[in-house]
Amino acid sequence: MKFKALTAAVAIVALPVTVLADPDDDKLIINGEIEMISVTKAPEHVENLDTIYSGWHFRTDETQALQIDDFDNPAMIFVDQAADIYETVDGAAGKSCASCHDAVESFAGLHAQMPKVDPETGKLVVMEDLINECRTERMEADAWKWSGADMQGMVALIGLQSRGMPMNVAIDGPAAPYWEQGKEMYYTRYGQLELSCANCHEENYGNMIRADHLSQGMINGFPTYRLKQAKLISRHNRFRGCIRDTRAETFAEGSDEFRALELYVASRGNGLSVETPAVRQ
């Protein structure tokens, strides 16, 4: 008995990597009823992957558990705050979101198609752009900071209305040049470390880099609650952090470069369920 226990202990010490390697095969079901598509066939435009995985599959059981019940999900406090803000008048025009829009449930499906090209201006817009346009143009209120708690709470609240629906961003027609720009960025080896998104998230997903289990870098769970930072993290904030960590001069949150990268990275996850607000390490 004693000998067996010792053998088991040795095995664990000798094989830490094997235990953690590859995405796990757990099933993501939220609140015991919403069956999420967290693993599926890669879309045709993703040339180098056969299967796409939600980042949820690369996290520990403890972190995974925080996302499967909304009562345990620490992001829901911020989503609840956003639901209050949705009804609250702000700005010179004396309006709230609810003054013009139906209940927030009316946004079901929007997140799954974002980013998209504004047919009037021809510009690529992300959810933060739509929210700030409403605030400044119609509410005559101040624009929110890109990664502020107000903004990311609202992005998550609107995104939550699409939870479970498969991501389905358009990459053709007017979106095509933005998509190409984002793809070019995805494969560019930035910084003094000369690392591209693909070096880690396409060539090495499933592998450990120091204490971090590399995922495919999917953004279907964003804004995502990051335990490390104890708040909702925006997509552009995460892009910025990754590029900074290549010892590069990064791009700004809300820059056109990051809008294009967001479109491309979102398109790599076409077919995965919208998961926001996800919980990650």
Added chain:
Amino acid sequence: MTNALKLGLAGMLCASAAMAGEIKPKDVSFSDGAIEQSLTGAPGDPEKGAMIVGDKSMGNCVACHQVSALADVPFQGEVGPPLDGAGDRWTEAELRGLVANAKMTFEGTVMPAFYKVDGFIRPGDAYTGKAPSGPIEPILSAQDVEDVVAFLMTLKEE
């Protein structure tokens, strides 16, 4: 002049001679990915090399490579091959080339170049995310590279 002072002066002269003889990143010459000549002319210190390989703020080699000899360093990565036996598989000159700029040996490798100062896309000021304020320094100094190579040469399969 006391003997101790003489020795001290001699030491300083040696140190400055080594600095003067240092091969700068832009002057390194590779042959088939290897660098034959020591970057400093002084032998590397394998113990310092071991520290650099394991230290997050130095080489941080273990972020991507496993090294059984450094079993006390936690969270060893698996992006690159394990370094066990590196001293058998490669010559000193080949290891020097791999540490300085592995792309000269393996085209397109993920591995960053640790003794290179130009040819980057949007290089930053270390990990600040900002543009550099002056010339870019290599991630490791010439002596650091020599120390790492000296350590790697000790990694033999038994």
